[in-house]
Amino acid sequence: MNNDRHIARAFDRDLEAVQALVLRMGGLVEAALSDAAAALEDRDDALALRVREGDTAIDALEEQVNSECARLIAIRAPAASDLRTVLSVMKIASSLERCGDYAKNLAKRSVVLGTMQPIPGAAGSIRRMARQVGLLLKNALDAYIARDIGLAEEVRQQDQDVDQMYSALFREFLTHMMEDPRNITACMHLHFIAKNIERVGDHATTIAEQVIYLATGSMPGEARPKGEAVISGDAG
Amino acid sequence: MMKDLRLESRLDTLTNKIEARKVQVYYGTNHALKDVDVNILDKTVTAFIGPSGCGKSTFLRCLNRMNDTIPACRVEGLLTMDGEDIYDPRVDPVQLRAKVGMVFQKPNPFPKSIYDNVAYGPKIHGLTRNKAELDEIVEKSIRKAALWNEVKDRLHAPGTGLSGGQQQRLCIARAIATSPEVLLMDEPCSALDPIATAQVEELIDELRAQFSVVIVTHSMQQAARVSQRTAFFHLGNLVEYGETGQIFTNPSDPRTESYITGRIG
Numbered sequence: 357m358n359n360d361r362h363i364a365r366a367f368d369r370d371l372e373a374v375q376a377l378v379l380r381m382g383g384l385v386e387a388a389l390s391d392a393a394a395a396l397e398d399r400d401d402a403l404a405l406r407v408r409e410g411d412t413a414i415d416a417l418e419e420q421v422n423s424e425c426a427r428l429i430a431i432r433a434p435a436a437s438d439l440r441t442v443l444s445v446m447k448i449a450s451s452l453e454r455c456g457d458y459a460k461n462l463a464k465r466s467v468v469l470g471t472m473q474p475i476p477g478a479a480g481s482i483r484r485m486a487r488q489v490g491l492l493l494k495n496a497l498d499a500y501i502a503r504d505i506g507l508a509e510e511v512r513q514q515d516q517d518v519d520q521m522y523s524a525l526f527r528e529f530l531t532h533m534m535e536d537p538r539n540i541t542a543c544m545h546l547h548f549i550a551k552n553i554e555r556v557g558d559h560a561t562t563i564a565e566q567v568i569y570l571a572t573g574s575m576p577g578e579a580r581p582k583g584e585a586v587i588s589g590d591a592g
Numbered sequence: 593m594m595k596d597l598r599l600e601s602r603l604d605t606l607t608n609k610i611e612a613r614k615v616q617v618y619y620g621t622n623h624a625l626k627d628v629d630v631n632i633l634d635k636t637v638t639a640f641i642g643p644s645g646c647g648k649s650t651f652l653r654c655l656n657r658m659n660d661t662i663p664a665c666r667v668e669g670l671l672t673m674d675g676e677d678i679y680d681p682r683v684d685p686v687q688l689r690a691k692v693g694m695v696f697q698k699p700n701p702f703p704k705s706i707y708d709n710v711a712y713g714p715k716i717h718g719l720t721r722n723k724a725e726l727d728e729i730v731e732k733s734i735r736k737a738a739l740w741n742e743v744k745d746r747l748h749a750p751g752t753g754l755s756g757g758q759q760q761r762l763c764i765a766r767a768i769a770t771s772p773e774v775l776l777m778d779e780p781c782s783a784l785d786p787i788a789t790a791q792v793e794e795l796i797d798e799l800r801a802q803f804s805v806v807i808v809t810h811s812m813q814q815a816a817r818v819s820q821r822t823a824f825f826h827l828g829n830l831v832e833y834g835e836t837g838q839i840f841t842n843p844s845d846p847r848t849e850s851y852i853t854g855r856i857g
């Protein structure tokens with residue numbers, strides 16, 4: 357990475373501004389995820405509603421990032437690490453926007469689940485998983501700010517813990533469904549929630565890979581380790 | 593290594609047209625080029641970039657022995673074209689320059705008509721048998737240089753009466769009229785408007801099918817657009833040479849990075 361300043365100082369300001377937008381998005385997504393999981397556990401419909409409404413702000417930020425990047429490309433014709441910065445910013449923003457959608461979906465399902473018989477322990481497990489994934493997302497963005505390859509590599513490794521949490525939850529929900537078919541609707545919702553949180557973890561990995569691309573100029577070569585082979589009957 | 597799809601589709605050979613080994617150039621006591629090692633590929637556009645005074649024009653002039661005409665200038669090291677020493681005493685510089693054409697940084701039309709500027713080379717090298725053939729070469733060259741529409745009605749007016757950008761294109765027409773094997777272009781577009789620049793870039797891309805083109809440019813965008821190989825010079829050293837896409841997305845030397853991203857470095 358090149359830390360020298362540009363001769364055209366407005367270029368530095370533009371790059372910093374667009375990166376600040378992405379970090380703001382990151383903050384909103386982390387909060388949405390944790391609020392949605394809290395709404396689920398506490399059966400707090402008002403909080404769930406706020407999460408759903410809050411997603412518009414995340415979408416708007418992504419649009420702003422994209423138009424700022426388009427302008428930067430047109431005006432500055434960035435090269436080398438500047439080009440990689442712009443490309444990675446766009447990719448990270450798109451990942452965060454997806455994560456926002458997953459949090460919103462969680463909030464929606466939490467309202468539906470609120471009308472059903474609770475599945476013992478499920479909401480707590482989901483919340484722990486959301487907390488773990490939220491931490492990955494935070495670490496990925498911290499790695500981005502600091503261009504910290506070591507931390508990015510850690511995120512890539514830790515995503516397999518999330519995959520394992522998902523597999524464990526999947527088995528748990530399956531058991532509940534087999535025990536009592538009346539649990540099927542709730543467990544299907546919970547399963548989609550777990551799957552979506554697992555996908556947020558994948559996006560954290562994508563962001564970590566962008567950090568590595570940004571710092572080194574190439575994508576990490578080796579495929580990230582897979583926690584577990586596909587579980588038989590895995591819906592995902 | 594990043595792959596250049598243009599290179600893959602158009603290039604079947606990656607043969608060296610020109611090889612430079614440990615080239616040194618001195619102007620009196622000024623050591624202007626230091627230990628330059630580079631292979632200029634055949635049928636490839638190579639861009640030379642670098643800050644003002646780093647030795648780009650100097651190196652370009654080594655390739656067709658234009659430095660011979662500068663008294664204080666001394667060239668050392670080995671320079672070969674198709675494996676033959678360019679500086680061998682038996683090489684006739686005039687013949688060499690017919691094979692290695694040049695467009696200079698400042699347009700320098702001969703004090704002759706537009707037509708004669710372009711016809712001069714083919715005439716002295718006996719490339720045509722009659723007036724009709726010569727007319728054809730002249731027209732084709734001027735068309736390729738994107739100048740035809742502006743001068744077709746005044747081919748016998750003096751070349752020096754053209755605008756700066758038109759003169760530059762006239763010099764390009766003159767340089768390609770002899771069908772050189774290597775074309776050296778020193779900032780050929782610095783006086784051109786965007787349309788003429790695009791036309792010259794299109795011409796460069798066309799020429800690549802037959803020749804090897806070396807272009808010096810201060811426009812990073814232009815270097816990235818037209819070339820398949822890029823060489824970055826800094827303070828008389830060839831700092832980095834490689835595939836153009838690679839240089840512009842992920843250069844390996846911090847000096848290259850600073851230069852192409854417009855940093856103080």
Ligand SMILES: Nc1ncnc2c1ncn2[C@@H]1O[C@H](COP(=O)(O)OP(=O)(O)OP(=O)(O)O)[C@@H](O)[C@H]1O
Binds near residue numbers: 622648664
């Ligand atoms: N004819 C000459 N006589 C003496 N010194 C020269 C001559 N031509 C170039 N030099 C010196 O050689 C060095 C390299 O000059 P050169 O013209 O090759 O630079 P350049 O990279 O082409 O720069 P620019 O981008 O400004 O055209 C400079 O220090 C310059 O002063």
Ligand SMILES: [Mg+2]
Binds near residue numbers: 648649650697778
């Ligand atoms: Mg020069």
